[in-house]
Amino acid sequence: MHIFANPKRFLSLATWLTPMCLVIGLVMAGGALAYGLLYAPADRLMGETVRILYIHVPAAWLGMGGWTTIAVASIVELVWRHPLATIAARAAAVPGAVFTAICLITGSIWGRPTWGTWWVWDGRLTSMLILLFLYFGYIALAGAVNREGASSRIPAIFGIVGAINIPIINRSVVWWNSLHQPPSITLGKSAIDPAFLWPLLIAAVGFSFIFGGVVLARMRMILADIQTEARLRRKALAA
Amino acid sequence: MSAIKPKHQRLVLLVIALIALIGAGLLAAWALRNQASYFYVPSEIVAHPPEADRAVRLGGMVQAGSIKTDPDGVTIHFMVGDGKANVPVVYAGIVPSLFVEGSGVVAEGRMGKDGTFVADNLLAKHDENYVPRELKDMSGAQAKAVVSETSQ
Numbered sequence: 413m414h415i416f417a418n419p420k421r422f423l424s425l426a427t428w429l430t431p432m433c434l435v436i437g438l439v440m441a442g443g444a445l446a447y448g449l450l451y452a453p454a455d456r457l458m459g460e461t462v463r464i465l466y467i468h469v470p471a472a473w474l475g476m477g478g479w480t481t482i483a484v485a486s487i488v489e490l491v492w493r494h495p496l497a498t499i500a501a502r503a504a505a506v507p508g509a510v511f512t513a514i515c516l517i518t519g520s521i522w523g524r525p526t527w528g529t530w531w532v533w534d535g536r537l538t539s540m541l542i543l544l545f546l547y548f549g550y551i552a553l554a555g556a557v558n559r560e561g562a563s564s565r566i567p568a569i570f571g572i573v574g575a576i577n578i579p580i581i582n583r584s585v586v587w588w589n590s591l592h593q594p595p596s597i598t599l600g601k602s603a604i605d606p607a608f609l610w611p612l613l614i615a616a617v618g619f620s621f622i623f624g625g626v627v628l629a630r631m632r633m634i635l636a637d638i639q640t641e642a643r644l645r646r647k648a649l650a651a
Numbered sequence: 652m653s654a655i656k657p658k659h660q661r662l663v664l665l666v667i668a669l670i671a672l673i674g675a676g677l678l679a680a681w682a683l684r685n686q687a688s689y690f691y692v693p694s695e696i697v698a699h700p701p702e703a704d705r706a707v708r709l710g711g712m713v714q715a716g717s718i719k720t721d722p723d724g725v726t727i728h729f730m731v732g733d734g735k736a737n738v739p740v741v742y743a744g745i746v747p748s749l750f751v752e753g754s755g756v757v758a759e760g761r762m763g764k765d766g767t768f769v770a771d772n773l774l775a776k777h778d779e780n781y782v783p784r785e786l787k788d789m790s791g792a793q794a795k796a797v798v799s800e801t802s803q
Contacts, residue, residue, distance in 0.1 A: 453783035457749050462781060491661045527774045528747035534689035572669070576676040587680060589688040589710055591757055596779040604781040 419635050422496055426628045433625030440618025441470075448611040455608075464522045465608060470616040471515035474623050475543060476578050478508015481627070482550065483575035486568035496631070498564045501571055502554045503630035507623050509547035516540060527591055535584035536592035539577060546574045690757050694735040701762050709738060709768050710757040710776065718752055731756060731768070742770040749775035 448466035455462035485501035488494050519537070520530045531537065554567040585594045596603045604612065655663075680687075690710030691701075701707045709731055717730035726743040729752075740758050750756060755776030763769045 456782040456784055457751075457754070458777065465781070487665060491658060491665055526747075526749055526777050528772075529774055532689065532774070535687050572665075573672060576672055580676065580680060583680070584687075587684060587687075589690050589692065591689055591710075591774060591776055593777050593779045596781065603779045605783050607783050608781045 419496070423632060423635065426632055430625050430628040430632065433621045433628060437618045437621030437623075437625055441615050441622060442618070444611045444615035444618055448608075448615065452611055453607050458526055461522055461525050462608065464518050466612055466615045468515055468518040468522060469612055470619040471511045471518065472540070473616060474619055475508055475512030475515050475540070476581060477620070477623070478504050478511060479543060479546065479571075479575060479578055482508070482571040483578075486571035489568045490565060490572075498568070499631050499634045500627065501568065502558075502634060503627045505547055505551045505554065506630065507626045509544060509551065511619075511623070512540065512544045512547060516544060532591050534590035534592055535588040536581065536590050539581045539584050543577055543581060546577060550574065692733040693731055693738040694733055696738055696762070696768070697736040700766075703764055704761055706759070706761055708757055708759050709740065709770075710755070711738075713750070713752050713754055713756050715752045731758065738768050739766070740768045740770055742773055744773075746773055747775040749777060754778075 445466055449463050452463065452466075454460050481504040482501045485497040485504070489497035489501065516537075519540075523532075524530050550567060550570055553570055554564075556562075557564055557566055582595075584590060585592050597609075602609055690708035693709065693711050696707075696709055711731040711733045714730040714732045714737060717728075719728045721727070723743075725745075726741065727746070728739065728741050730737045731740050732738075740760075741763075742758065742760075750773060755778060757774040757776055758768060758770035759772040759774070760768055760770035
């Protein structure tokens, strides 16, 4: 676990892992999206609007995956005091928020022709919007803690407490009557025809690689920031 | 007497905190089980009819063969059911394109005095099944069987 505690060792790994993740992700997600938008069949009831699935569903998974990353990194930080965990949690917040926003926007665009409304306050949509607000709160809090020099344990606790929303989002369509449909894909079973399912899964893996690449790039950026600041401080002291 | 390692102490504290957090979350979700639902199903409406003129939402399946259009061409009558009870609904206006018999619907409106639900707005509910157009001639149940067969 502490092999990577040394930022230098992490950086030498991340230097080539970052572009690799981004390239694999762009090829997979781009290919799956192109296939999904141009060649995949139209749906029986929804027609062409079904194609938004290939962006909406991976974005929803990664929006929730982003906060799960924050929560796991926060636990590692609080218990093991791993120096890279704080940085990983901060790095995952912005891409997580972006994917959550993409999920909400594409869902709204899909809802207008399918349901007949842009937005409803049902369990799924509301809990997903709360996730976006949690991201905003986390980003603002982590930024303030970083600027003011307070303990990074404060955003870590926020990250763990906020994770309670993730199972709520997942179960919202089961616990409560909602306009959003119940889960199509559960463990080992899928109500999605294979013609839609394969491009969807490939797009999801591709977007996950992009997510990983962006997190690594942002971790490198935060580490570089910390180094620059330390160097400036040393120079100021020497002068 | 051996002191507990600080790392383990933190781990134990965190596990206790997580259990408390999940417990609180489950309690909150349990307390919200009725309030957070987006609509009532027909059997709930029949068992506990809402007062007339209170805005409620009714959700369920449009019963097969129940859609009837009035001579004016815009007023439709249909039955919404959940397998246990049916509620007649009347609506005047443009229906969403996914509004078909055997499919899910959420009607916003109020209960009339004669037991008919008067809808101001209809929302189509899409189910969890995604089926290509090639399979569209099958009934919903048949298509479901094909999908579950081919996607195991």
